[in-house]
Amino acid sequence: MKNKIYKYDFLIIGAGLIGALAALALVKKKFTVLVIDKKNSINKDKRTLAVNANSVDFLKKLGVWNKLKIKPQPINKIVIQDNYNTQDLVFENDKETMGNVIFNKDMHKIAIDKLEKLKILVSGINFDIRDVLPNKKLIINKKNYIFKKVVVSVGKNIISDKNHSSVIFDQQHHSYVGFFKHSLSHKNIAYEFFTHEGPLAILPSPNHDKKTSTFIYSSKEKTNKSKIQKLIFEKISESHGKLTFDSFIYKYPITPHILKNNKNYIYIGDSLKSIHPVAGQGWNLGVKDIQTLCNLLDQYSIESKNFNSAYYSRRIIESVIYLSFTSVLNYLYENKSSLNTQIIKLGFNSLVNLKFIRDLFIKQAMGRSNLTD
Numbered sequence: 029m030k031n032k033i034y035k036y037d038f039l040i041i042g043a044g045l046i047g048a049l050a051a052l053a054l055v056k057k058k059f060t061v062l063v064i065d066k067k068n069s070i071n072k073d074k075r076t077l078a079v080n081a082n083s084v085d086f087l088k089k090l091g092v093w094n095k096l097k098i099k100p101q102p103i104n105k106i107v108i109q110d111n112y113n114t115q116d117l118v119f120e121n122d123k124e125t126m127g128n129v130i131f132n133k134d135m136h137k138i139a140i141d142k143l144e145k146l147k148i149l150v151s152g153i154n155f156d157i158r159d160v161l162p163n164k165k166l167i168i169n170k171k172n173y174i175f176k177k178v179v180v181s182v183g184k185n186i187i188s189d190k191n192h193s194s195v196i197f198d199q200q201h202h203s204y205v206g207f208f209k210h211s212l213s214h215k216n217i218a219y220e221f222f223t224h225e226g227p228l229a230i231l232p233s234p235n236h237d238k239k240t241s242t243f244i245y246s247s248k249e250k251t252n253k254s255k256i257q258k259l260i261f262e263k264i265s266e267s268h269g270k271l272t273f274d275s276f277i278y279k280y281p282i283t284p285h286i287l288k289n290n291k292n293y294i295y296i297g298d299s300l301k302s303i304h305p306v307a308g309q310g311w312n313l314g315v316k317d318i319q320t321l322c323n324l325l326d327q328y329s330i331e332s333k334n335f336n337s338a339y340y341s342r343r344i345i346e347s348v349i350y351l352s353f354t355s356v357l358n359y360l361y362e363n364k365s366s367l368n369t370q371i372i373k374l375g376f377n378s379l380v381n382l383k384f385i386r387d388l389f390i391k392q393a394m395g396r397s398n399l400t401d
């Protein structure tokens with residue numbers, strides 16, 4: 029028994045918000061999968077996720093959406109304001125809900141519980157990824173394994189791993205996340221305010237009374253709780269009424285990057301790319317990574333030599349577009365110059381006045397269009 033080798037189709041390294049779901053999607057397609065994570069516990073993240081329409085469909089098919097304990101809060105409208113334009117830019121879609129806000133840890137717990145029930149999650153395993161190669165023996169908890177494919181889903185941690193080469197677009201931003209109650213209903217409207225110090229997003233938070241919201245403020249400037257609260261107060265006290273803030277504000281470093289291809293691995297989620305949260309699309313793009321991976325398995329044999337490069341070439345274009353778009357957007361607002369002002373005004377007014385461009389943006393943000401597949 030000691031020399032027995034367990035042969036699997038996939039090893040997924042990292043059981044975070046994307047790796048855990050990738051495992052469930054591959055199991056659904058009848059592949060054999062093992063997932064390892066260096067941590068022993070479920071994500072204690074207090075953040076919310078704005079889940080777009082495509083990702084809602086994906087979670088429904090996996091049986092995760094309907095198990096959420098806290099009812100998702102729909103986003104029916106997105107209002108964008110900045111310092112240069114007096115008119116609001118409004119994104120609205122009357123055909124379906126644009127997105128839904130859920131708690132990260134609520135969704136993650138459901139996915140992890142499913143992996144544990146399937147007995148395919150091994151926690152507390154921290155390999156040097158260099159030592160994990162496809163079709164090479166690997167010992168996990170004293171058992172011998174061979175995997176046809178190795179999927180890397182270790183999040184942004186990959187950037188600090190010198191064996192994986194990344195292009196980094198660091199704008200020295202940190203994101204500050206918190207929650208507050210308000211006396212008026214948020215009416216399921218999300219807001220994005222572009223300031224010279226950085227973008228502030230206000231999202232309806234999952235709560236039945238529609239009187240709780242979450243904020244994500246990102247900036248490279250030094251800030252503190254009272255400055256952030258003052259900014260939020262200035263922007264939304266008229267629409268949201270009296271505001272009462274939670275005492276904690278959580279701080280997250282932001283290091284947008286894109287990974288160069290490595291033929292031995294399939295990178296998904298924040299390992300492949302991480303983008304600035306201004307667009308609220310990082311995780312949604314990770315879902316598209318999983319969908320592309322699953323679609324390719326219908327076209328290519330898992331043994332195909334071209335599989336990994338076919339996957340990378342399909343995901344790289346959209347990843348680079350989002351990475352560049354979000355980075356350029358922040359750059360333009362943060363660096364005041366007459367050229368930047370003109371570019372901002374032109375872009376903003378085009379979106380305000382031309383419905384077909386707005387509709388393209390809405391479709392893309394909802395995950396209803398595909399830039400590459």
Ligand SMILES: Cc1cc2nc3c(=O)[nH]c(=O)nc-3n(C[C@H](O)[C@H](O)[C@H](O)COP(=O)(O)OP(=O)(O)OC[C@H]3O[C@@H](n4cnc5c(N)ncnc54)[C@H](O)[C@@H]3O)c2cc1C
Pocket residue numbers: 041042043044045046047064065066067075076077078079153154155181182183184185203204205244280296297298299305308309310311312313314
């Ligand atoms: C403030 C903020 C707000 C955001 N809001 C949104 C939003 O509204 N909508 C959206 O779509 N996206 C959003 N995002 C992005 C989203 O949070 C990420 O894209 C998503 O969490 C990435 O998931 P992941 O599984 O790739 O990485 P993670 O969730 O970080 O998971 C990585 C996993 O790998 C494990 N791991 C690490 N190293 C190893 C190793 N060597 N071996 C084994 N395991 C390892 C870790 O323990 C962890 O479990 C936001 C991001 C930020 C910062």
